[in-house]
Amino acid sequence: MDTARLVRVAECEWQLPQQGAMRVPGIIFADEPxxxxxDDKVPEQLANVASLPGIVQAAYAMPDAxxxxxxxxxGVAAFDPDVxxxxxxxxxxxxxxxxxxxxxxxxxxxxxxxxxxALADTLxxxxxxxxxxxxxxxLTPDEMDxxxxxxxxxxxxxxxxxxxDLERTEEGGVMAGADPAQVSAAAKRRQRDEMGTLGxxxxxxxxxxxxxVYDAAIAQAYxxxxxxxxxxxxxxxxxxxxxxxxxxxREMAITAGAAGILLPDRELACAPIRSAVGExxxxxxxxxxxxxxxxxxxxxxxxxxxxxxxxPAARLALLYDVSHNTCKVxxxxxDGRPRRLHVHRKGATxxxxxxxxxxxxxxxASGQPVLIGGSMGTASYVLAGTQQSMTEAxxxxxxxxxxxxxxxxxxxxxxxxxxxxxxxxxxVLVRSPxxxxxxxxxPGAYKDVTAVVDAADHAGLARKVARLEPLVCIKG
Amino acid sequence: MxxxxxxxxxxxxxxGVARTCAEAFAEAAVALTAVVVEPAAVAPRSAVPIRxxxxxxxxxxxxxxNAIVYEMATRGMLFGRFEVRxxxxxxxxxxxxxxxxxxxxxxxxxxxxxxxxALSVRERGDGSWxxxxxxxx
Numbered sequence: 001m002d003t004a005r006l007v008r009v010a011e012c013e014w015q016l017p018q019q020g021a022m023r024v025p026g027i028i029f030a031d032e033p034x035x036x037x038x039d040d041k042v043p044e045q046l047a048n049v050a051s052l053p054g055i056v057q058a059a060y061a062m063p064d065a066x067x068x069x070x071x072x073x074x075g076v077a078a079f080d081p082d083v084x085x086x087x088x089x090x091x092x093x094x095x096x097x098x099x100x101x102x103x104x105x106x107x108x109x110x111x112x113x114x115x116x117x118a119l120a121d122t123l124x125x126x127x128x129x130x131x132x133x134x135x136x137x138x139l140t141p142d143e144m145d146x147x148x149x150x151x152x153x154x155x156x157x158x159x160x161x162x163x164x165d166l167e168r169t170e171e172g173g174v175m176a177g178a179d180p181a182q183v184s185a186a187a188k189r190r191q192r193d194e195m196g197t198l199g200x201x202x203x204x205x206x207x208x209x210x211x212x213v214y215d216a217a218i219a220q221a222y223x224x225x226x227x228x229x230x231x232x233x234x235x236x237x238x239x240x241x242x243x244x245x246x247x248x249x250r251e252m253a254i255t256a257g258a259a260g261i262l263l264p265d266r267e268l269a270c271a272p273i274r275s276a277v278g279e280x281x282x283x284x285x286x287x288x289x290x291x292x293x294x295x296x297x298x299x300x301x302x303x304x305x306x307x308x309x310x311x312p313a314a315r316l317a318l319l320y321d322v323s324h325n326t327c328k329v330x331x332x333x334x335d336g337r338p339r340r341l342h343v344h345r346k347g348a349t350x351x352x353x354x355x356x357x358x359x360x361x362x363x364x365a366s367g368q369p370v371l372i373g374g375s376m377g378t379a380s381y382v383l384a385g386t387q388q389s390m391t392e393a394x395x396x397x398x399x400x401x402x403x404x405x406x407x408x409x410x411x412x413x414x415x416x417x418x419x420x421x422x423x424x425x426x427x428v429l430v431r432s433p434x435x436x437x438x439x440x441x442x443p444g445a446y447k448d449v450t451a452v453v454d455a456a457d458h459a460g461l462a463r464k465v466a467r468l469e470p471l472v473c474i475k476g
Numbered sequence: 477m478x479x480x481x482x483x484x485x486x487x488x489x490x491x492g493v494a495r496t497c498a499e500a501f502a503e504a505a506v507a508l509t510a511v512v513v514e515p516a517a518v519a520p521r522s523a524v525p526i527r528x529x530x531x532x533x534x535x536x537x538x539x540x541x542n543a544i545v546y547e548m549a550t551r552g553m554l555f556g557r558f559e560v561r562x563x564x565x566x567x568x569x570x571x572x573x574x575x576x577x578x579x580x581x582x583x584x585x586x587x588x589x590x591x592x593x594a595l596s597v598r599e600r601g602d603g604s605w606x607x608x609x610x611x612x613x
Binding site for chain 1: 481483484485486487488511512531535538539542545546549550552576578582583584585586588589590591592593595610612613
């Protein structure tokens with residue numbers, strides 16, 4: 001990206017000044033190399049988001065921002081319904097509530113290494129992954145609605161997990177305001193065979209070891225120490241969320257004009273929060289959040305069953321569950337005044353700081369865990385939300401590395417079998433139903449997650465706590 | 477007639493180029509399948525009818541690709557050949573394919589949905605038609 005249009009206001013903060021149709025400025029959090037490497041589409045999309053009605057303070061791009069659909073991926077924007085604010089299906093995305101959860105095994109790398117192959121094979125056999133994989137669970141229409149209302153809480157009540165998992169999940173495991181009646185029959189049909197499935201693409205289940213700790217006090221509060229083994233699950237709301245995104249994107253693109261909204265890009269499809277379409281979308285989107293929370297909860301149960309076979313001493317307590325693609329109603333202080341805002345995070349993680357009332361007691365002093373997924377050959381990170389982030393970007397941080405090249409280019413450069421062999425030689429066991437899928441997700445196809453995380457830390461969005469490196473990766 | 481993929485940061489663009497708009501839609505659908513699997517590896521064993529209508533041809537292209545995504549997901553099928561008829565922003569098509577066989581097809585990635593990004597349906601100067609958009613994977 002040409003930085004000539006930007007004003008550097010801090011080491012890791014760049015402003016895109018308000019101009020033209022923009023109602024607020026844009027802000028990009030990144031160091032200079034990351035900004036220069038960003039696509040020119042990022043400021044263009046940021047300016048478009050900044051032009052939407054009711055936007056508050058600024059349109060934000062996280063350090064991993066890249067060209068998305070209407071909103072940049074790694075985008076954050078908050079809207080106030082009292083001043084005509086909008087809700088955007090494009091601003092949430094197709095994979096509603098895609099997110100990461102991390103489980104603490106209570107074991108060390110020395111415990112896991114001797115049984116790593118058996119662990120990889122058992123997880124691969126038990127976790128439904130990849131295109132066309134199906135879950136064992138089939139829900140009746142009434143059960144589907146109960147799941148969409150109850151999220152992870154519903155899953156735990158069905159025997160998929162432990163009650164204590166819920167307090168370690170955003171929203172206590174259930175998103176309020178879900179309305180299953182606003183979820184179409186097609187979306188429910190698309191979910192029929194997909195409960196408890198991982199999906200494909202960049203979704204994964206990884207067994208990881210804690211390779212480094214940067215903040216000893218917070219790491220201790222999170223239960224992380226060097227050498228510990230954890231398991232992270234990255235997936236979302238599966239077909240149901242995709243279908244809801246598809247249907248409401250279309251409806252909002254068609255109805256925006258009649259609602260008096262000028263869309264600079266159809267993908268910015270949105271509707272006034274206080275409109276029939278807006279309210280129906282919020283009800284359906286919240287149901288999809290519950291679907292994602294239930295899905296990750298069921299996968300947690302399958303993981304625990306797998307570990308019981310191979311490593312029965314594993315504790316598998318949930319550290320935390322975070323979502324990346326959401327619109328949530330939150331209170332934030334703007335110009336010294338508390339306001340209830342609809343905060344869109346598209347490929348961005350909530351990062352509430354210490355003392356936030358929505359945090360479980362265990363994280364009250366440390367801030368919430370911010371779980372950053374990497375690629376299967378590099379690293380993931382655990383960060384902590386900060387007070388500074390609450391004022392800088394509505395309590396938000398980055399969500400991952402972001403791709404450095406297209407899938408087509410990655411598949412041309414690497415062969416899946418070779419990638420698997422090379423990673424195995426480095427001690428990372430990959431299990432996947434598709435070699436081409438592995439090639440497209442090759443570690444080299446991603447940006448340097450460490451640079452992204454360092455920029456988030458320097459910008460004050462989240463504090464670096466620990467680095468996780470993979471031992472086993474189950475890819476979809 | 478031809479299909480191709482084009483680069484998009486995180487995802488994939490699908491493009492059909494043909495003598496007519498309907499054929500470009502059919503080729504874009506082949507490009508969609510090629511995101512998942514080699515289209516030639518899909519046997520045309522059974523036919524699935526698909527109909528959709530939209531306010532304009534660009535929305536119609538997205539509806540068409542999303543209808544295929546939905547049929548792939550809910551029928552557990554892959555499609556390798558498409559016959560498309562267009563009239564007044566409505567589409568009447570047949571998708572030919574077979575049940576997904578994971579060990580044989582080794583599908584790479586599922587498509588979540590067709591997007592409005594880089595969306596275009598247009599006639600080029602040489603009279604050929606292009607139908608394209610980015611799909612989210």
